[in-house]
Amino acid sequence: MEKNILIVGVGGQGTLLASVLLGNLALMKNYDVKLSEVHGMSQRGGDVVTHVKISDTTVASPLIEKGEADIIIAFEKLEAYRWLPYLKKGGAMYVNEQQIMPMPVVLGQVDYPADIDETLAKAAQTLVKFDALALAEEAGSSKAVNVVLLGAASNALPFTEEEWMDVIEKYVKPKFIALNKDAFAKGQAV
Amino acid sequence: MKRIMLGNEAFARGAWEAGVRVVSSYPGTPSTEVTETLAKCGDEVHVEWSPNEKVGVEVAVGASIGGARALSCMKHVGLNVAADPFFTAAYNGVTGGLVVLVADDNGCHSSQNEQDSRYHGRGAGVPVLEPADPTECKEFMKLAFDMSEKYDTVVLVRSGTRISHSRGIVEEGERVEREVIPYEKNFRKYVAMPAMARVNHVKQEQRLAQIAADAHEIMAGSIPLNKEEMNDPEIGIVTSGICYQYVKEALPDASVFKLGLVNPLPLQDIAAFASKVEKLYVIEEGNPFLEEQIRAAGIPVHGGKDMFTIQGEYSANMLRKGFGVALPDAGIDNTDAPGRPPLLCAGCPHRGLFHVLSKLKTTVMGDIGCYTLAALAPTNAIDSCLCMGGSIGMEHGFEKATGNSKNLVAVLGDSTFIHSGITGLVNMVYNEAKGTVIILDNRITGMTGHQQNPASGKNAKGEIAPALDIATLCRAIGVKNVFEIDPFEIKELEELIKAETERDELSVIITKRPCVMIVKQTEPPQMITDACKNCRQCMKIGCPAIEIKDGRPYIIKESCIGCGLCAKVCPFDAIKKEDK
Numbered sequence: 173m174e175k176n177i178l179i180v181g182v183g184g185q186g187t188l189l190a191s192v193l194l195g196n197l198a199l200m201k202n203y204d205v206k207l208s209e210v211h212g213m214s215q216r217g218g219d220v221v222t223h224v225k226i227s228d229t230t231v232a233s234p235l236i237e238k239g240e241a242d243i244i245i246a247f248e249k250l251e252a253y254r255w256l257p258y259l260k261k262g263g264a265m266y267v268n269e270q271q272i273m274p275m276p277v278v279l280g281q282v283d284y285p286a287d288i289d290e291t292l293a294k295a296a297q298t299l300v301k302f303d304a305l306a307l308a309e310e311a312g313s314s315k316a317v318n319v320v321l322l323g324a325a326s327n328a329l330p331f332t333e334e335e336w337m338d339v340i341e342k343y344v345k346p347k348f349i350a351l352n353k354d355a356f357a358k359g360q361a362v
Numbered sequence: 363m364k365r366i367m368l369g370n371e372a373f374a375r376g377a378w379e380a381g382v383r384v385v386s387s388y389p390g391t392p393s394t395e396v397t398e399t400l401a402k403c404g405d406e407v408h409v410e411w412s413p414n415e416k417v418g419v420e421v422a423v424g425a426s427i428g429g430a431r432a433l434s435c436m437k438h439v440g441l442n443v444a445a446d447p448f449f450t451a452a453y454n455g456v457t458g459g460l461v462v463l464v465a466d467d468n469g470c471h472s473s474q475n476e477q478d479s480r481y482h483g484r485g486a487g488v489p490v491l492e493p494a495d496p497t498e499c500k501e502f503m504k505l506a507f508d509m510s511e512k513y514d515t516v517v518l519v520r521s522g523t524r525i526s527h528s529r530g531i532v533e534e535g536e537r538v539e540r541e542v543i544p545y546e547k548n549f550r551k552y553v554a555m556p557a558m559a560r561v562n563h564v565k566q567e568q569r570l571a572q573i574a575a576d577a578h579e580i581m582a583g584s585i586p587l588n589k590e591e592m593n594d595p596e597i598g599i600v601t602s603g604i605c606y607q608y609v610k611e612a613l614p615d616a617s618v619f620k621l622g623l624v625n626p627l628p629l630q631d632i633a634a635f636a637s638k639v640e641k642l643y644v645i646e647e648g649n650p651f652l653e654e655q656i657r658a659a660g661i662p663v664h665g666g667k668d669m670f671t672i673q674g675e676y677s678a679n680m681l682r683k684g685f686g687v688a689l690p691d692a693g694i695d696n697t698d699a700p701g702r703p704p705l706l707c708a709g710c711p712h713r714g715l716f717h718v719l720s721k722l723k724t725t726v727m728g729d730i731g732c733y734t735l736a737a738l739a740p741t742n743a744i745d746s747c748l749c750m751g752g753s754i755g756m757e758h759g760f761e762k763a764t765g766n767s768k769n770l771v772a773v774l775g776d777s778t779f780i781h782s783g784i785t786g787l788v789n790m791v792y793n794e795a796k797g798t799v800i801i802l803d804n805r806i807t808g809m810t811g812h813q814q815n816p817a818s819g820k821n822a823k824g825e826i827a828p829a830l831d832i833a834t835l836c837r838a839i840g841v842k843n844v845f846e847i848d849p850f851e852i853k854e855l856e857e858l859i860k861a862e863t864e865r866d867e868l869s870v871i872i873t874k875r876p877c878v879m880i881v882k883q884t885e886p887p888q889m890i891t892d893a894c895k896n897c898r899q900c901m902k903i904g905c906p907a908i909e910i911k912d913g914r915p916y917i918i919k920e921s922c923i924g925c926g927l928c929a930k931v932c933p934f935d936a937i938k939k940e941d942k
């Protein structure tokens with residue numbers, strides 16, 4: 173079993189918790205796991221990416237290469253598009269429909285690509301595109317977008333419902349556990 | 363217990379288990395979390411943020427002379443700043459184990475260059491250990507302390523972005539407490555004067571030779587420091603650090619000589635490996651540090667920098683291409699996604715200043731910090747950025763070259779000013795500069811993730827500490843014209859900058875407003891009312907909370923923190939606070 177998961181978004185969107193949960197799930201199941209992320213400059217509103225590699229043997233490189241991701245979890249639509257070449261042929265994408273305009277687009281220096289939806293549909297065998305922000309708000313906080321997205325992607329991941337609940341209980345602050353469980357269920361139902 | 367740890371957390375854990383007692387560092391991506399993690403330990407470790415890396419290493423040297431295990435951490439360019447004490451401490455050796463951790467940034471994720479710190483290790487004549495995953499981060503750090511004491515040497519641990527900022531599974535161990543070694547005066551060892559230095563230089567060379575000879579049997583816990591992995595003899599690869607992982611990924615059948623010790627090189631062991639393989643390749647990011655030494659030793663190298671670049675990061679795919687291995691099958695090769703450059707945050711106090719400087723078309727000798735982002739569109743308000751503290755010297759030199767200090771300023775942050783701007787300012791006073799220096803005091807070291815500094819009023823552990831008063835310091839140096847101002851008072855700020863850059867005397871302007879990431883938002887968001895004439899002045903401040911929607915500026919409620927700068931620049935008074 174090998175699963176490469178790329179989590180992409182915009183600095184400040186909370187991509188880190190998603191990777192912490194995934195990493196610890198893998199650890200609980202005695203898989204090997206490596207994660208890689210970039211801190212620093214890009215966290216100031218730049219594009220951010222976390223690589224998660226899980227294997228029942230060993231993981232060498234912490235980085236997912238172009239064409240190696242089984243799953244891309246995207247917190248923002250343009251970022252889904254940016255990282256698309258990393259998706260394996262036949263891979264799955266879980267995309268939050270939110271759009272955050274990058275400054276060059278806001279300033280009119282470049283256009284926001286018009287054909288994102290078609291390109292994503294063409295490249296991904298499974299494409300789940302939905303308003304994760306709205307579901308997170310329904311669950312009680314816009315910050316729960318990460319767990320909504322994980323809920324949606326959980327269908328393609330080798331962990332049981334119980335294991336997910338277990339890891340949420342362990343790694344989410346006590347007062348947000350119920351909210352996040354609800355957010356997870358909402359994502360899962362998409 | 364097994365835990366998932368960031369490489370930097372694993373380094374911290376290793377130092378803690380090794381009984382480190384004194385840690386003195388200056389933040390710098392990607393090294394910062396080592397010290398931040400140690401700062402969360404109990405009183406068994408004294409952790410402090412130093413004003414710069416040179417002081418950090420000097421404090422660690424003193425702690426080692428005093429008999430304790432000591433660590434100083436920094437990013438690659440930080441080691442340039444600390445090079446002076448580092449090179450001489452390398453002659454003197456240690457009492458308590460002394461380790462310097464340096465984290466390189468191949469690919470310039472968060473840095474002004476991608477220099478290769480291995481040369482500093484070789485130049486200083488100290489052993490350099492390079493781990494390849496989080497478990498090795500922990501084990502090599504422990505080994506570094508042991509080697510430091512065993513061989514009486516400073517040890518350099520070299521990391522990089524992908525080592526420091528990758529997570530993996532690490533088994534935690536226990537801390538071994540070490541008594542502080544009682545101090546005995548030994549001036550021949552610790553007083554670096556010519557007569558002593560000549561003797562200590564000889565000793566330094568001897569211990570390096572000893573380490574190279576011992577290398578094949580040195581173990582980091584149960585991990586051999588250097589490791590020969592014989593597989594298919596057709597391809598033999600010498601590599602280290604993160605590149606080892608790329609090799610295992612792309613060429614799982616190749617024979618590999620993995621170096622954990624990259625200085626001194628065990629050239630005899632490498633020669634023995636070379637004789638067992640058909641073609642020898644050297645795979646290393648950055649400069650041909652290993653390759654040149656291996657070639658110089660007369661060992662034939664079939665491929666190295668002639669195959670792979672000096673610039674940027676390597677990857678498994680890069681090696682696959684180089685060795686003719688099929689690439690993974692991507693559905694789509696490329697997309698034309700527009701770039702998403704990082705930005706000053708919504709509500710960032712720096713935005714007020716750069717709005718004014720951009721408006722005045724001031725020539726700005728810039729510096730390193732969040733504010734460097736003002737060099738990008740739409741403010742485009744920075745003309746140069748070189749190194750920490752460099753703005754002040756450059757401003758002075760520019761003035762001396764052109765004979766003109768009008769509409770010219772140096773701009774730097776509080777942490778950067780304390781790091782190495784103070785001496786530049788002393789120089790301006792001494793050499794009768796007429797220029798203007800603007801210090802952006804946001805009460806924190808922002809860019810690297812909000813570390814405390816000598817002016818922020820707290821120490822590395824978050825406890826209350828004396829706060830340096832920057833204005834008083836400037837006056838004490840001899841600057842006569844010192845002003846403090848809120849950077850969001852843009853009218854007053856504009857007048858002040860105009861007046862001071864016109865004045866034929868040195869001035870310092872300190873803009874004071876705390877970083878938005880450290881103060882809670884209390885203001886309701888702004889909104890654009892029907893009075894908007896779509897003139898787009900508000901777009902010129904480059905705030906991430908302002909977008910264009912249906913052809914007009916629009917404020918994203920969730921992103922706006924209500925700082926009100928956009929309302930101040932609006933000529934039609936069309937931006938108002940939302941009702942609470």
Ligand SMILES: Cc1ncc(C[n+]2csc(CCOP(=O)(O)OP(=O)(O)O)c2C)c(N)n1
Binds near residue numbers: 440
């Ligand atoms: C020699 C050196 N050490 C450390 C760094 C990492 N670094 C980049 S900016 C910065 C500090 C910025 O703080 P400050 O000057 O207060 O500005 P702010 O980011 O808060 O605006 C540091 C430590 C560096 N680039 N060079």
